[in-house]
Amino acid sequence: MEELRQKWKTLYAQELPAMAKAKDEKQNWPIHLDHCFARIIMDNAVGKDKPWTEVVKSPAIKHMSEQQLKDAIKLGESIADGSEDINPLNERSLKLRGKSGPGRKRKVIAQDDAADKKTKRSESSNISTYFLPSPALPKKEIPPDETLVTAQDLEIDVQLKRIADSKLTPFRKQILSMLCQIPRGRYSTYQAMSDYITNTSHKTCARAVGNAMRNNPFAPEVPCHRILAADGTLGGFGGHWGEEGKFADRKHELLKEEGISFDSRGKVKGPPFRSFSRTASNAGR
Template sequence: MATLVDAWRTLYTITLPNLAKLKSSAQTHWPVQADHCFARIILDSVIGRGEEYTETSSSVTSTENRIATPWTERLKSPAIKNMTEAELSRCVTLGEAIAGGKANLVELDERSLAARGKAFKTSKGHGKRKGDAKIDDTAALSQPSSSEPKPKLRRRDQPDIRAAFGAPPKPSASSVPSASIDSDLRDLIETSEITAFRKRVLLALCQVPKGQVSTYLALSEYLNSAPRAVGNALRNNPFAPRVPCHRIVAANKTIGGFNGSWGVKGEYFNNKVTLLKEEGVRVNEKDGRIGNTVWTGFE
């Protein structure tokens, strides 16, 4: 099972996104590039069709081969923790078929979108779907609206931000139990006017214990989402510091972002360092390196 889990994660987070960026000849067109979109397409194709799925039917075009429902209506999120070994094996098989050109990604994407009631918009035959980068289809939840403030980040001031969001997670401090959330804080979050996705992110964030740090990647894997979607959700935290967004750092164990700024050159770097050190987290004030083990004990 562990081997299948590793194979699945590698396929949708590394192999397929890289093939898409390189415009591999395995597919005549790559309609998506983001890892969560590949996961959405494959999970919908396998889980969304239930017992009707076969390894060969994924490449056949017919009305009978449509996806009946999004995978989230058949399986509790996160999928990687709730799939059976057989379902996980089918996901790996389909991912490998896409990578090898044996399954048509465009057709699979169209079926996935149709199951979610979304139109597939193209230009000149095979264009990129409008707004695709803004949709976290894997989580199947709302994302922050375009009217929300944009991050005050400059690319030249954050050369490691991509690696920091997607670097491999460090071992978990699994012996430390998750923190409990006060009922009044839970009610405050759940009844607020923020999006459903941000509510899930903030509620999950409350599990990170005082004196521990987790990462955008670890939190996104728990929510079956994407690190950048989690980063966007945390950028405007109306309940800080009770909802401790300062306990989320970059996957490469640097300070990460805080209040819309990033890294040691960020405007609020010292604020985040102070909050973490007051809770007993080891932080190098010069380079923002975190000395603690990454906590990933989300439940």
């Protein structure tokens, strides 16, 4: 089972995203993010007539049966070799989730092409590789603890251990540990995090929180993209700030994929997540 899990993880989190970003000619790729490949494959191979989340308990990689893993791997490999067209599979997945149909045509291919053009610029080496495109398939095997996987498919304890075992400062560990508590589809703010720390631990400020997130080495599993400015605007990402920032489009893309939307004024819809836990926030210390 562990061998199957690793094979599945490598397929959806490394190989397929790399092929999409390299525009491999085997497919007309509508998406390029790892969790999108997981969604499409699992909805079709595991969920079948419903979203996979209604069939398998999260984290999926831990709870999928041997047959479900084999079915997911088989479909993923068919996408990789071009024998299965990913586009109708994507449309079917979206339809199962109520995100497709008349009046809601998704221009995902055009959006993905536009995102690729914006990211094909030379970036500073001190920025996490999470913010950079993968130009080709990995040339060497990546150790399991460095494999890109979605936040939804990982247990919080796994990420907390990665943070705790790192050489980051205690404050940065505390901030990154708090990020692990924010559910997919929710967001929080720098101010909400600083308020919590000030009330339960020591005095700090939103700016200090933002600085602690710079160059997050554990993204996207530790989701710094879910943190916005106190006024509901985009905030920072990859060392840049606001809608004019170098990575603003990428942050919007990630938030949109998770169901977070903004109004015409650029303000996020819905209240911020504030239910931080003392146990988890101190776990990274």
